[in-house]
Amino acid sequence: MTTPTAFTHPGIAFGCDYNPEQWGPDVWDEDIRLMKVAGVDLVAVNIFGWSHIEPREGTFDFSRLDDIIGRLHAAGIRVNLGTGTASPPAWLARQHPDILPMAEDGTRRYPGGRQAYCPSSPVFREASLRLVEAVVDRYDAHPAVEIWHVSNELGCHNALCYCDESAAAFRRWLREKYGTIDALNSAWGTAFWSQTYGEWDEILPPRATLSARNPGQQLDFHRFSSDEVLGQYRAEAEIIRRRSTTPVTTNFMVTAHIENLDYWTWAADMDVIANDHYLDHRLADPGAELAFAADLSRGLGHGAPWILMEHSTGAVNWQELNLAKEPGQLIRNSLTHVARGADAVCFFQWRASVQGAEKFHSAMLPHAGTDSGTWREVVELGGILGRLGEVNGSRVVADAALLFSWEAWWAADSECRPSQHVGYLDQVHNAYRALHDQRLTVDVVAPGSDLSSYRLVVVPGLHLLREADAAALAEWVRGGGTAVVTFSSGIVDEHDRVWTGGYGGPLRETLGVHVEEFAPVAPGTVLTLSDGSRASLWSERARSTGAAVLATFADGPSTGSVAVSRNRHGAGSAWYVATHLDPDAMSRLIADAADAAGVGAPAVVTGADGPIELVRRRRDDTSYLFVINHGTTPARVEALGHELVAGEPVAGALAVPPGAVRVIREEGTA
CATH class of the missing domain: 3.40.50.880 (Class I glutamine amidotransferase (GATase) domain)
Incomplete structure (x- = not known):
């Protein structure tokens, strides 16, 4: 097992998911040219690449992936390389239908979406690890690879599987946890409703019942399921670390309503914390939830800088009402994450898809192309992040x-x-x-x-x-x-x-x-x-x-x-x-x-008619005050130093225009 290096990137990384398999090589060159215009310097590829690089069992074709990684490297763009295991190919499910996940009512879920596999399936595990070995052996020495990206949003759809394979794995987990069947009965309170177990083989996952289910059983099934999905991450990461010193992570889903994975138990396995976050307009205050998710992402890394692996330039495609972002909101949302500890800002995705389930999900390069407000704001954000490079490595200060x-x-x-x-x-x-x-x-x-x-x-x-x-x-x-x-x-x-x-x-x-x-x-x-x-x-x-x-x-x-x-x-x-x-x-x-x-805001602000975010990041004797004005009137912040976004000195106070973000390298605060 090798010792990984820490994730390092010059400045604040600006990146995206890229799915070149959806496009031809003639589009790739134009995409890379525009990435350079926007300032993109970190691109995730091979996230959903399994069926493209292993179109038949044991037959690998890396030609197109070789090509796109080579083109990105030639342009000076670093690669966040996926293991490709996020969704199994159709041939695997056809040959081994037992890998398909089972819902709590006992019905199978079929291919056609994504994550159509049981996390406890040994057949899936074996096939996925064979793929990981092939990918790592081919690309570990490639100078473009800056970080390894295990799978994608592990457990987003399939964390809870109730099939017989999961039942056997659940029983093994319970035996290790409790040791004796009597200890389990005591923990679950099975004296209630004549639920007492005499043998381990009597225990099932909490499948659908005619009445309420045992709460202790459900709680342990959540714990088991989180551990089981983590086991997939660990198995892939172990293969990478035997061959590579490049840092390894996966993208968490610290966001509203994603509850099945206990990331406190996952965090120590990551070389750097990475998170995906999307505004949830089903909530009363999506902006506050964004800040909470960023603070929780930072907390998972014990305060260390982290990676925003995905967020959106505008609307998503999976809510009942998919609201577009207001002008300027893309920049404010992105810099809220940076203020709260992110040293990388990445979007899903680079070019908006024209087919598939996510064709109406926003992207850095929208369907409207470069003659659009979204594109102009993406380019503006890239310029701002370039001016904030010195913030890299600093930590958030909280009382x-x-x-x-x-x-x-x-x-x-x-x-x-x-x-x-x-x-x-x-x-x-x-x-x-x-x-x-x-x-x-x-x-x-x-x-x-x-x-x-x-x-x-x-x-x-x-x-x-x-x-x-x-x-x-x-x-x-x-x-x-x-x-x-x-x-x-x-x-x-x-x-x-x-x-x-x-x-x-x-x-x-x-x-x-x-x-x-x-x-x-x-x-x-x-x-x-x-x-x-x-x-x-x-x-x-x-x-x-x-x-x-x-x-x-x-x-x-x-x-x-x-x-x-x-x-x-x-x-x-x-x-x-x-x-x-x-x-x-x-x-x-x-x-x-x-x-x-005796706890207060990081600075004094006056004049604002809407929410103002104030966050301080610090490294050694240098501190940076982020001021994000979500209101419609100018805000005045008391500070002394140099402002990095607009590039101007601050002598005691600074006016922050409505809808703007300012970052002040402070004097006299360390």
């Missing part, structure tokens, strides 16, 4: 953190819960949006992380909470930290077993509140608090056991109970929010907590 857990997501959103109208991400997004509104820079970290560098930690709806992780949070508060914890936190342990004695379990002493009963309300019901705040969806029948009560429920099923409280715990304090506050109320509460913790 606040937000705890996020895929396990808590799985447990909180189980089939039988107090309200199907409240989900884990509802709380996460509500809390993060409030932090975003206050222009606070946030690291997104896992429960149990070292919190010593933070003064404010927000814990939204951490439904599943291990005792050790609760103790770490309590000790941090006791040492002087300020925590804000929202409802449905500390409800179950790692086995989805309820902490008894009052909800909040191992956090009860820290919060100084005893929660006796949940009392959710129907969507559209407005709850009023004693301080005039408004809330919805959730209330609790709770009393203080030492916390100062800041607001109670003025109406609804929990009238008179604690709604918001603050508890002194050692040298620190813990705030508790027992309802889903509306955005304005949540923003005010976070502002009060941040003020109490």
Whole structure:
């Protein structure tokens, strides 16, 4: 096994997915010419190349891939080289239909889309690794290859497979985890509904049933499935690392509604974190979710710079309503990722497809060609990134953190819960949006992380909470930290077993509140608090056991109970929010907590009529302040130094035009 080098690229990489197999060589030359015009210097190829380079089993044809990699290299463009395993070719499924994934209702899913394979299939694994060996042996020594790209968006469609092969793999995973069938029965609470198992072979994946399924079984199946997909990554990466020192990664999907993979358990296997992100217009605030995803991507790498492997120039093709981006939004969105730690900005894709499922997905070179607003904005972005090269390698500075857990997501959103109208991400997004509104820079970290560098930690709806992780949070508060914890936190342990004695379990002493009963309300019901705040969806029948009560429920099923409280715990304090506050109320509460913790925005801004993002990146004694004006009026930021986008000195203050981004190399802040 070789030791990989770190991912290094001069300046901020500007790149794209390129699918030359959709075009002829006459188009390739024009594409490469235009890539140079735009400033593109990193191109992903062979992402979906399997059927092109292995058209029949064991027969490889690398001629076209050789050609395009050679042309890119001759133009000075580096290559992000895919292993090609993202979707199996039709011949593999025809010869081995048992590789096809099975849905929870027991029906197979067929070729014709992508990722038509079971992650536990040994036949798929063998065929895919044979392909990886051939690709690596051919291209590892090629000077164009800057990074290896394993598969593509692993588990996006097929993370959960319920076939017999998956069932056998699930049982092997369970035996390794629990050791004995009695330990499994205890963990899953199988005494309920006569579900007790006597032999391992009696256990199946949580296939569709006539009633609700066992929550412990479902939680472990999520864990197993995440591990099983990670196993495909590890198998491919191992082949690469036996032959190569070039860094290896895959593109995560840290974005709204992608929940099946626990990336905290994946991150250590990556030589650099890479993420795909697309604005989700099904959310109330897509811009805040973009910032959250970028902060979480950075958190997965413990603060190190990361790669934005995919995002869009405009509309996607897979939402119910695919909205185009407004003029200037392409640049603002891209530089938000850079502000939050990305050292590479890449798009899906270079040239818009004219056929296939993604023909209406936006691209750097749209169907309209170079005489288009999108193309002109792409070229402008390329120029800006060229001027920001010195930012490369710097790290984001944050005094606040937000705890996020895929396990808590799985447990909180189980089939039988107090309200199907409240989900884990509802709380996460509500809390993060409030932090975003206050222009606070946030690291997104896992429960149990070292919190010593933070003064404010927000814990939204951490439904599943291990005792050790609760103790770490309590000790941090006791040492002087300020925590804000929202409802449905500390409800179950790692086995989805309820902490008894009052909800909040191992956090009860820290919060100084005893929660006796949940009392959710129907969507559209407005709850009023004693301080005039408004809330919805959730209330609790709770009393203080030492916390100062800041607001109670003025109406609804929990009238008179604690709604918001603050508890002194050692040298620190813990705030508790027992309802889903509306955005304005949540923003005010976070502002009060941040003020109490001594946490503020990175700079003072005045004059803006819309959202302003402020993020500071630092390397050694040099810091860079990103100012992103999403409003319609100029904003004025207090700063001293040199602005890199427009190339002008900043002597105390800088006007940032509406819709613009400015990046200031600061003086006197290090």
